[in-house]
Amino acid sequence: MDITDFYDTFFEEAEELLADMERHLLELDVEAPDAEQLNAIFRAAHSIKGGAGTFGFDVLQKTTHLFENLLDHTRKGELTLRRDIVDTFLETKDMLNDQLDAYRNGDEPDQAAFERICQTLQQLALEEIGQGLEGAPAPRETKPETAESGTASRSTAQDEAVPDTAGAAPAPVADAEGGALVVALLGVSDDDRQLLVEELEQLGEIRCQSGDQARYEVVLATTASADDIEAVMCFIAEPEQVEVKPASAEPSAPAEPTAAPEASAPSAAVESAPAPAEASAAPPASDRPKAAPRAKPASKGSAESTSIRVSVDKVDQIINLVGELIITQSMLDQTVSELGGVGNGSLLNGMSLLQRNARDLQEAVMSIRMIPMDFVFSRFPRVVRETSAKLGKEIELVTEGESTELDKSLTERIIDPLTHLVRNSLDHGIEPPEEREAQGKPRTGRLTLSARHQGGNILIEVIDDGAGLDRDRLLAKARESGLPVSDTMSDDEVWQLIFAPGFSTAKAVTDVSGRGVGMDVVKRNIQGMGGHVQIMSRRGEGTTIRIVLPLTLAILDGMLIKVGQEVFILPLSTVLESLQPAREDLYSMAGDDVVLKVRDEYLPVVAVHEALDVQGARTELTETIAVIVQGEGRRYALLVDDLVGQQQVVVKNLETNYRKVPGISAATILGDGSVALILDIAGLHRLDRTKREARRPSRAPANDDQLFRVEGDSQ
Structure with missing residues (x-):
């Protein structure tokens, strides 16, 4: 082997x-x-x-x-x-x-x-x-030198090991503190048995040992508990191959007594175990825990029998196959729907059953990849402990929603951005204890990590009760950095400034963090996972940074839209509503920019056919359908020809199979076998702006936020 x-x-x-x-x-x-x-x-x-x-x-x-x-x-x-x-x-x-x-x-x-x-x-x-x-370490280092002497060398090592760990005569210490245990090895090979016996020598004095491969018993005088013994076995023997029971402490050497207490009457062994402990009340207490673990090997074995370790590659392969099954099922469903219901009742019923079973299978397989957020949150007590000590701050970490589940691939990718946000909150969000006391706050600041599901998304929040973001300071720093800003910007837009590359309001550079430095990377990484970041802050009360992520990147619920003869997919989680724009709600701005007024809010209009160069699409704005979507914390109005319907689609990575396409996040295969592209909302808006700017080369790049406000104020 x-x-x-x-x-x-x-x-x-x-x-x-x-x-x-x-x-x-x-x-x-x-x-x-x-x-x-x-x-x-x-x-x-x-x-x-x-x-x-x-x-x-x-x-x-x-x-x-x-x-x-x-x-x-x-x-x-x-x-x-x-x-x-x-x-x-x-x-x-x-x-x-x-x-x-x-x-x-x-x-x-x-x-x-x-x-x-x-x-x-x-x-x-x-x-x-x-x-x-x-x-x-001495016994372990000297063992290889004495290994040639076989059993005698183990006895010598055992005699040397006991004084090192116990510091007194072996038998009295073992009897006084812990009594003896009988460790039975069932069906263990000779090589494994030797390894196990050597490990047991490290835990106490081996009184005697006897038996054969079917059942080999070792009487061990030890201060260790049955749990310790079981822990030694876990890498070598199966739980069902090990039995640990209390033994009578009275007999001292012969091999016969070893088998007698074990084979004859376990109850008698339990009763006799406390006998030598007249000088102390401790042995009866220690006896009780020792008797209890006898049931543990069975429970451990049953727990292990209900779980199995499987490589992630195998799980991914199953998920891909289920994805292909969903695509095939969609193709069959579309074919059957074209046949009509007359005379095809059994076929329709069978397809309905197949669709339901395919959905259940997909959900079951996807759940295999889902792991609790505790996998992520468990890393941060150490980060908070060490960072707060370095900063001289008193900070309490609170975690909520640890059982909330997220796709394994996302949990691994969210750790770095989340770590950066946590360190920023610790360094620049929460004030020093003296400053907090002067403001009437508790000396100990609170940092909360929470996770919860909302629709098809997971919301992860980093909440601190610190000083909050300073709007005036952010605007001043933005002007100093040459960013296009105005005093009429909303708070949400001002908070988003901290994600600008190289933007920081830190008074001094520290080795922990600087709010803004690297935050653009955080935002970019989160967008790469199909998510976005929102910020809520109140001066003097604290800041909440919310990360919105899809539950999985493998399968998503999408809305099928039609532009010309092309069908595209919008992630359903980004769609807020749809409406037909009225002439009085459309406003032209400088250049050829257009905004749509929706309940006193002016939204940038993105004509999908212009951004993606789709031929044969409707060009009259009032004849199109405006789909209100949200991406990267902003809302847009996408102009499309028709809404086809809602469908669950299998996500295919376009960058891996082809190349990166601006405005497109991925692709999928529809029921008729055609390929449909999944739109990236924020990327589509950037692509549209780039093309608009290219059409007016003589003009300096315009800032749609400023234009939006001028037009809005004038109406």
Whole structure:
């Protein structure tokens, strides 16, 4: 068996364990740490150490072994937590991530960094608990030298390991603190059994071991819990191959007693376990948790049996095939509709059933790619913690809607823009504690990350209760930068100025962020995902930045529109309403620009046939249909010939299959087999403006915002 086949599984599970470790570290209350959280952090480190040892990742194994020993002192109360100690733990976790990435890429981890983190952990142990961790890796390093002696070498390593971890005579400590456990290995191969026994040696003293491949029992005197034992097994044996039960502490050596308590009567073993603990009340309490985990292997096994790891490529392939099925179903549906209903009742019923089943199949397959926003939000407690400490601010992070689901491809792409927005809010949105107190605000600022569904979109908001945006300052900076602005601009338009390239109102450049610097990249990335950004701000009360994204980029609900003989698709999420423009609501402006008045709002008119050079379209404005759409936070009136209907379409990437086309975001295949282009609202408006400017070369480029207001004020 090639053990490298299991590398990917180890890397994925180790990443999940490290993510859980970071979450628990960030949630720890240093004044009163939760024992369960400390145990969870310890188990994560121990599990990674076990897997690293199995696959021969020595540096990762040694680092986690040191870290695990320090965590063990912490959960025993021998190391008192402080914020700086938690920071050191987080730094160690980052180092483990780097080492994991190195092994994933087939490289060796940075030796200097490894030595540096070892020195840091050693120094921390010396200062806080009065003893170093030098002895902890020793058993693992000496094992290869004594491996030739077989079983005898394991006994020697075991005898040396116990004093290092327990610091006293093995048997009394184990009996006083934790009693003994019987670990039964069922159907485990000889090689795996040897690895498991070696791991158990690190957790305590092996009293005796016996059995065969069908059932091999190890009696372990240990302070570890059954959960710790199970964590050791996870990378080598299946849950159903391991049984962990309390054992009687009275017998000491013979092999016969090992089988007796286990095979004869488990209840008797439970009753006899507390017997040697007369000097302390702790063993009965520790006995109860040990008895409870006996049911855990079954529950873990059942949980694992209901889930499966599948590569994203395979899921994408299934989604593509379902997309093709939807297209085929649309073609059949159109063909059947042309036959008429007379004499084709059974065929129509069958097509209706096929359509319903295809829709259910598509929704089920799409749900596979949907993952909760907690995948994104879980990264920000660390960002807020470190950034606020660097800025000297007190900031509380609140997350809402973590269970809201989004397509996996989008969650990965939204992380960077969201990180930039969060850092901007921390740096320039929320005021320093003294300034907040002077304004009558709490010293601790609040940053809220929220996510929720709205129609076919997901709304992600970054909300701070800071100073808010300063309209006058933004306008002054815009004029200084040469941007075309006016005092009559709406607040929404002023707020959008921060997305102008290179625009910043920061008084000083910091290494954290500068509001506006890089914000144009944020906006561009979000637009690349088919979304847009909205900003709401009140001076002195705070700012809300809202990101609107489609739930998925694979399939969308679209409105089919006709221009000349061409059919185009408008994403239904961008369509607000449609109407037939009246002559009195259309206004000509300087040049050949036209605006449409809709309920006291003047909207730029974009004639689709002019922007995309479509022949045979209606040119009389009052004979067209105006579809009111929204893109990049602005509204436009698109002039089309007809509205064909609404249809769910499979999105095909045009840039991958052809090239980037201005005003077009993607393409799809209709029921008749023809290709229809999906319109990009904001891109279509920019294309229309470019063509209008090209038709009047002698004029300087006009700003439609200024023209819009002049015309609007004069009416």
